[in-house]
Amino acid sequence: MNIKILFFAGLREALGTGSASLELPAGIATVGALRDHLAARGEAWTALATTKNLRSAVNQQMVGAEAAVKPGDEVAFFPPVTGG
Amino acid sequence: MSVSVQEADFDAGAEIAALSAGRDDVGAVASFTGLVRADKQADAAAAARVGADAPPAVQAMTLEHYPGMTEKALEAIVDEARGRWDLYGVRVIHRVGRLVPGDRIVFVAVASAHRGEAFAACEFIMDYLKTRAPFWKKEETPQGGRWVDARESDDHAAGRWDAGRD
Numbered sequence: 001m002n003i004k005i006l007f008f009a010g011l012r013e014a015l016g017t018g019s020a021s022l023e024l025p026a027g028i029a030t031v032g033a034l035r036d037h038l039a040a041r042g043e044a045w046t047a048l049a050t051t052k053n054l055r056s057a058v059n060q061q062m063v064g065a066e067a068a069v070k071p072g073d074e075v076a077f078f079p080p081v082t083g084g
Numbered sequence: 085m086s087v088s089v090q091e092a093d094f095d096a097g098a099e100i101a102a103l104s105a106g107r108d109d110v111g112a113v114a115s116f117t118g119l120v121r122a123d124k125q126a127d128a129a130a131a132a133r134v135g136a137d138a139p140p141a142v143q144a145m146t147l148e149h150y151p152g153m154t155e156k157a158l159e160a161i162v163d164e165a166r167g168r169w170d171l172y173g174v175r176v177i178h179r180v181g182r183l184v185p186g187d188r189i190v191f192v193a194v195a196s197a198h199r200g201e202a203f204a205a206c207e208f209i210m211d212y213l214k215t216r217a218p219f220w221k222k223e224e225t226p227q228g229g230r231w232v233d234a235r236e237s238d239d240h241a242a243g244r245w246d247a248g249r250d
């Protein structure tokens with residue numbers, strides 16, 4: 001089962017896409033590891049490594065880089081929020 | 085329904101009235117309305133630089149959000165407020181899409197027996213919304229689009245509510 005990954009705001013624009021789907025590679029078990037895995041694709045994907053204070057959510061709950069990810073999850077990466 | 089994320093404008097007066105409609109135990113309704121603000125300082129700086137006909141620094145902004153998570157995050161903030169204070173009613177509205185200076189963007193209203201709880205809960209909800217609800221503002225300026233940076237002062241404002249708590 002794949003994981004769904006969503007991107008928002010400036011990160012979405014930098015990547016040129018709002019979503020991606022991939023089979024969770026073996027050995028990737030946390031949000032931080034997933035972020036590093038995607039950033040290692042190079043080119044635009046390095047925005048995942050360079051975005052300042054990048055935030056993340058798993059299944060629509062804000063979490064830290066140490067949070068677990070598993071197949072079927074919805075993971076999101078985005079810059080710090082600026083609503084209100 | 086206590087939380088709404090919508091493109092449409094809202095009627096703050098009607099929302100406030102609804103919080104105490106048909107009940108006689110509400111002693112206080114505190115509300116906050118946030119507006120899109122023209123950046124007069126930036127406009128003055130631009131006028132000094134390129135002349136009086138300089139276009140305004142912020143002509144409009146677009147609010148992006150994370151559908152699904154946004155509503156859950158706002159509901160979690162309201163639940164947290166209800167756990168801290170004895171509240172009779174809460175209403176949160178956040179607009180998304182394109183807005184111009186002068187437009188209403190966010191609304192929070194809280195009903196309680198006494199003003200202390202209503203004031204505190206209203207401010208708490210706004211402070212948490214600023215740092216925990218997945219909205220992002222992109223400003224339209226004469227130089228193009230610009231994502232608004234998060235402000236450290238917002239983190240401090242939200243952090244105040246954690247002092248002395250586990």
